[in-house]
Amino acid sequence: MNNISLGFPHFDGTTPILEWIFKVEKFFSYQNTLNTTRVDIVAIHFEKDVVPWFQMLQRLSVIRSWIELTKTLES
DSSP states (O other), rough: OOOOOOOOOOOSSOOOOHHHHHHHHHHHHHHHHOOOHHHHHHHTBBBHHHHHHHHHHTTOOOOOOOHHHHHHHHO
């Protein structure tokens, strides 16, 4: 077994969104991350203006899954 430690890609809104989503999905695949924990893991790694944006979406119950989050980020 390979003991590679991967850093999770942070997002502050400046990285191109499709590039960031690609990296996050590769991380999740490599780590076998459950779908039920993906949004929480991502939220911890949001920074700057992305944090209040995401908090607003959560309050409105817009984001309940990784797929919903990626669709919202891409739009």
